[in-house]
Amino acid sequence: MAVDISSHPLIEFRTVTKVYGSGEAEVRALAGVDLLVERGAFVAIMGPSGSGKSTAMNIMGCLDVPSSGEYLFQGVPTRELDQDERALLRRHMLGFVFQGFNLLARTTAIENVALPLIYRGMPEDERRRRSLHALEQVGLADRAQHTPAKLSGGQQQRVAIARAIVTSPIVLLADEPTGNLDTSISREIMNIITRLNRDEGLTVIMVTHEEDIAAYARRVIRFVDGKIESDRQQEPAGVL
Amino acid sequence: MFSETLKLAAQAILRNPMRSSLTVLGIVIGVAAVIAMVTIGNGTTAKVTAELGKLGSNMLFVMPGQFGPGRASTQAKSFTSRDVSVVRNQIAGIRAVAPVAQSSATIIFGGESRSSSVVGTTADYLIVRSWQVVAGRGFLEAEERGSAVCMIGDTIKTELFGSTDALGQRIRVGKISCEVIGVLSKKGQSGMGTDQDDTVIVPLRAFQRRIAGNSDIGTIMVAARDGVSTTKVQGDLERLMRERRRITAGEDDDFSVNDMTQIAETMSGTTTILTGLLGAVAAVSLLVGGIGIMNIMLVSVTERTREIGIRLAIGALERQVLTQFLVEATVLALFGGIVGILLGLGLAYAVGVYLDVPFVTSPAIILVAFAFSALIGTGFGYFPARQAARLNPIEALRHE
Numbered sequence: 001m002a003v004d005i006s007s008h009p010l011i012e013f014r015t016v017t018k019v020y021g022s023g024e025a026e027v028r029a030l031a032g033v034d035l036l037v038e039r040g041a042f043v044a045i046m047g048p049s050g051s052g053k054s055t056a057m058n059i060m061g062c063l064d065v066p067s068s069g070e071y072l073f074q075g076v077p078t079r080e081l082d083q084d085e086r087a088l089l090r091r092h093m094l095g096f097v098f099q100g101f102n103l104l105a106r107t108t109a110i111e112n113v114a115l116p117l118i119y120r121g122m123p124e125d126e127r128r129r130r131s132l133h134a135l136e137q138v139g140l141a142d143r144a145q146h147t148p149a150k151l152s153g154g155q156q157q158r159v160a161i162a163r164a165i166v167t168s169p170i171v172l173l174a175d176e177p178t179g180n181l182d183t184s185i186s187r188e189i190m191n192i193i194t195r196l197n198r199d200e201g202l203t204v205i206m207v208t209h210e211e212d213i214a215a216y217a218r219r220v221i222r223f224v225d226g227k228i229e230s231d232r233q234q235e236p237a238g239v240l
Numbered sequence: 241m242f243s244e245t246l247k248l249a250a251q252a253i254l255r256n257p258m259r260s261s262l263t264v265l266g267i268v269i270g271v272a273a274v275i276a277m278v279t280i281g282n283g284t285t286a287k288v289t290a291e292l293g294k295l296g297s298n299m300l301f302v303m304p305g306q307f308g309p310g311r312a313s314t315q316a317k318s319f320t321s322r323d324v325s326v327v328r329n330q331i332a333g334i335r336a337v338a339p340v341a342q343s344s345a346t347i348i349f350g351g352e353s354r355s356s357s358v359v360g361t362t363a364d365y366l367i368v369r370s371w372q373v374v375a376g377r378g379f380l381e382a383e384e385r386g387s388a389v390c391m392i393g394d395t396i397k398t399e400l401f402g403s404t405d406a407l408g409q410r411i412r413v414g415k416i417s418c419e420v421i422g423v424l425s426k427k428g429q430s431g432m433g434t435d436q437d438d439t440v441i442v443p444l445r446a447f448q449r450r451i452a453g454n455s456d457i458g459t460i461m462v463a464a465r466d467g468v469s470t471t472k473v474q475g476d477l478e479r480l481m482r483e484r485r486r487i488t489a490g491e492d493d494d495f496s497v498n499d500m501t502q503i504a505e506t507m508s509g510t511t512t513i514l515t516g517l518l519g520a521v522a523a524v525s526l527l528v529g530g531i532g533i534m535n536i537m538l539v540s541v542t543e544r545t546r547e548i549g550i551r552l553a554i555g556a557l558e559r560q561v562l563t564q565f566l567v568e569a570t571v572l573a574l575f576g577g578i579v580g581i582l583l584g585l586g587l588a589y590a591v592g593v594y595l596d597v598p599f600v601t602s603p604a605i606i607l608v609a610f611a612f613s614a615l616i617g618t619g620f621g622y623f624p625a626r627q628a629a630r631l632n633p634i635e636a637l638r639h640e
Contacts (some may be wrong), residue, residue, distance in 0.1 A: 091555025106255040
């Protein structure tokens with residue numbers, strides 16, 4: 001990857017399409033999308049279900065590949081990466097937060113957080129230190145030894161955020177991070193994410209269908225029928 | 241990295257104690273059942289063979305009629321004392337020859353009585369059977385002409401005399417009263433399960449005249465000398481008896497000459513069938529155990545598929561996930577296999593002690609049972625995981 005990363009946009013879509021199925025059952029989830037996301041951005045992707053917003057997000061996260069078009073991550077065409085290289089890119093550059101939390105059951109919070117570090121081959125002491133630090137960042141250091149079953153939904157999502165940021169990624173990809181949470185808990189989660197973006201310079205790309213959640217972002221991209229309908233900058237509703 | 245994988249696998253096993261223990265249980269039951277049953281079967285075979293061996297391996301039995309599968313014994317005529325002396329004089333390489341006439345009779349001493357086996361024979365009988373006199377003496381030549389004397393087996397001694405001295409006492413054997421001159425060493429059960437020590441031995445003449453009332457000899461027992469081939473002696477005996485019983489060429493023998501190995505083979509043939517049967521039952525348990533393992537593994541696929549999705553999303557390589565699952569399945573299978581082997585051997589040992597059957601393990605069976613379970617455990621732990629790891633992480637995460 002002999003590419004000068006600073007001269008390239010962080011995320012670049014060049015007429016990206018994604019087609020699921022074939023023939024009669026063919027679904028065009030993305031129909032030629034062009035998109036640039038710069039470092040440090042806080043982007044909310046909105047749109048009705050089936051509009052392609054989650055597909056776009058999965059492609060950004062290298063969890064899925066475009067059917068045609070080009071996705072460049074820091075100027076590197078991801079099409080040329082094989083499965084293992086995409087996994088390595090996820091491991092080193094990206095952090096994920098899902099609607100369903102997706103923590104390992106019967107596994108303590110700190111062990112869940114430490115999981116990505118294990119795959120990096122980090123020694124146990126350092127894993128522990130960094131995991132604890134990540135838990136502190138989401139305000140859950142005192143729950144380190146709890147298993148998901150003993151944590152509330154909001155706490156579980158905070159553990160998931162800690163797991164996403166423990167590797168110090170460049171981008172945090174959040175797919176409906178507050179979809180399963182009530183309003184006050186959602187606000188708490190969004191405050192954490194806003195703070196990570198503002199204070200740590202973490203680029204955040206978040207899929208949501210709730211306007212008040214999108215309000216935390218500085219840029220809102222709306223998808224309809226696999227295309228970008230609007231792309232606006234806004235003053236974030238960020239809190240302290 | 242591998243030690244981390246091992247640790248991850250160990251964590252996954254310990255965090256799902258139910259799933260893990262059910263998997264292990266399936267393997268344990270399968271392996272233990274096969275090993276226990278086959279070991280007990282082997283032990284039984286070994287025991288029967290050993291018991292028959294006790295009778296003496298260089299011993300030949302000449303009996304009137306034909307024995308063996310599918311042959312009813314005919315009304316062939318018995319042997320005579322003349323046959324016995326001809327055998328003794330004309331067959332080379334024999335150590336001792338003993339005529340045997342046998343029946344059962346009520347033995348009475350004091351207030352005690354029991355129904356026992358009575359053998360009429362000569363002093364050579366003890367040599368042929370390798371039986372020792374532990375108290376008193378054997379028959380004198382003069383006594384063999386028909387004196388009312390007897391030697392008694394260990395069971396008779398214990399049952400009728402207890403700790404008191406039997407020598408010189410007179411016991412009633414059927415219609416005659418005879419003096420106990422010798423007590424024999426303990427011989428235990430025969431291969432056919434009869435108590436060989438529940439026997440009174442009287443001189444052949446006395447038996448024929450006073451108990452049987454005829455001069456028939458039922459069996460001639462021949463002991464070959466050490467180093468002499470019993471097969472050769474057997475052939476010589478067959479030729480001699482055909483001649484003496486005037487059997488023409490082409491006519492079937494009306495007697496049989498068998499050695500212990502032939503009798504042992506018939507017997508162990510039976511126990512081999514038994515071992516086979518036990519083995520079949522055990523194979524079914526192994527199969528059932530295997531199906532149990534499959535079920536547990538397949539039931540947990542949903543949960544595991546999500547887990548695989550999570551691991552892949554946070555940057556695990558497919559092969560790292562697969563290695564973890566493979567290690568997990570292998571550890572469970574190995575653990576289950578080892579516990580199964582120990583349990584199976586322990587069970588076989590306990591049953592062996594209870595049934596007085598020796599403990600004969602078969603490494604081949606242990607290996608087969610272990611390999612089979614390990615294969616099922618590993619296979620069914622690994623292949624669903626491989627399917628899941630090939631999914632796009634997103635699909636794996638959505639797996640319901």
